[in-house]
Amino acid sequence: xxxxxxxxxxxxxxxxxxxxxxxxxxxxxxxxxxxxxxxxxxxxxxxxxxxxxxxxxxxxxxxxxxxxxxxxxxxxxxxxxxxxxxxxxxxxxxxxxxxxxxxxxxxxxxxxxxxxxxxxxxxxxxxxxxxxxxxxxxxxxxxxxxxxxxxxxxxxxxxxxxxxxxxxxx
Amino acid sequence: xxxxxxxxxxxxxxxxxxxxxxxxxxxxxxxxxxxxxxxxxxxxxxxxxxxxxxxxxxxxxxxxxxxxxxxxxxxxxxxxxxxxxxxxxxxxxxxxxxxx
Numbered sequence: 312x313x314x315x316x317x318x319x320x321x322x323x324x325x326x327x328x329x330x331x332x333x334x335x336x337x338x339x340x341x342x343x344x345x346x347x348x349x350x351x352x353x354x355x356x357x358x359x360x361x362x363x364x365x366x367x368x369x370x371x372x373x374x375x376x377x378x379x380x381x382x383x384x385x386x387x388x389x390x391x392x393x394x395x396x397x398x399x400x401x402x403x404x405x406x407x408x409x410x411x412x413x414x415x416x417x418x419x420x421x422x423x424x425x426x427x428x429x430x431x432x433x434x435x436x437x438x439x440x441x442x443x444x445x446x447x448x449x450x451x452x453x454x455x456x457x458x459x460x461x462x463x464x465x466x467x468x469x470x471x472x473x474x475x476x477x478x479x480x481x
Numbered sequence: 482x483x484x485x486x487x488x489x490x491x492x493x494x495x496x497x498x499x500x501x502x503x504x505x506x507x508x509x510x511x512x513x514x515x516x517x518x519x520x521x522x523x524x525x526x527x528x529x530x531x532x533x534x535x536x537x538x539x540x541x542x543x544x545x546x547x548x549x550x551x552x553x554x555x556x557x558x559x560x561x562x563x564x565x566x567x568x569x570x571x572x573x574x575x576x577x578x579x580x581x
Contacts, residue, residue: 313549314482316482316483317483320483320487323491324487324491327491327495328491328498331495331498331499331518332498334498334502334511334514334515334518335498335499335501335502335505335506335511335514335515335518338507340510343511343514344514344572347514347517347518350518350521351521354521354525357525357528358528361488361528361529361531361532362532363528363531363532363540363543364526365540366528366544368513369544370547373547373551374517374521374550377551378514378517378550378551378554381554381555381558382510382511382513382514382554385510385558385561386510386547386564388562389510389561389562389571390563390565391518394508394571397507397572398507399506399507399508400505400506400507401505401506401507401573401574402574404504404505406504407501407504407505408501408504408505409557410504411500411501411504413499414497414500415493415497417530418493418496418497422486422489422490422493425486425489426487427485427533427534428534429502430534430535430536431533431534431535431536432535432536433536434535435535446488446537447537447540447541447544448573450537450538450541451541451544454539458545462545462548462549465548465549465552466548466551466552468552469551469552469553469555469556470516470555472555472556472559473555473556473558473559474559476556476559476560476562476563477562477563479561479566
């Protein structure tokens with residue numbers, strides 16, 4: 312028997328698969344970025360479905376709002392005219408597809424033998440009692456404080472690296 | 482109730498589409514976007530595990546992955562801009578200076 316959540320998930324699964332296929336097959340990179348925008352909205356919807364409200368907001372603000380706009384800015388600076396006339400795929404594309412099929416075979420066996428582990432302490436009721444973002448923040452700033460600081464270092468290196476790479480040579 | 486398996490299969494399908502895009506497209510730009518696609522597929526599976534195992538650690542990892550994805554997009558786009566400025570090329574099969 313198919314229930315309403317399963318229908319909801321089925322819509323999201325089909326839409327996300329089609330959108331990601333459109334992302335990798337679109338001829339114009341601008342179209343590709345816009346399909347990816349629609350895909351990110353669907354992913355945010357799926358996060359809401361999985362009770363991850365904070366991550367849904369982060370997905371929209373950071374991925375759709377910041378990273379994709381960065382991609383669009385770079386396309387604006389580059390020339391995409393010859394992309395529309397030229398070929399889309401490399402000469403050895405069947406090798407790539409064969410590699411994808413072999414990865415599919417490798418991934419299939421663990422998924423088909425999946426056994427769910429023991430459940431933790433953050434049940435839906437426990438999270439609802441003190442909101443998703445509060446629980447997330449407490450775990451992030453106590454148990455994962457050191458990785459959080461390392462992440463700030465990664466961002467610093469990205470800032471410096473991007474400036475050094477994109478600077479015009481004197 | 483949606484089984485956990487469905488989410489993992491969806492995540493695997495999107496990841497494999499990302500791998501296919503990375504391996505078959507000529508444009509360096511679309512290859513970078515395929516990497517973003519793969520990172521998002523992993524995020525979906527981590528959030529699904531976090532919900533079904535009732536543990537917040539999956540969502541914490543997603544925050545770190547988004548941080549690394551932002552850094553990777555900034556560096557990758559800077560490399561593409563400098564490549565285009567120096568060589569006027571942005572196709573993976575034309576960039577063969579190292580005879581690879």
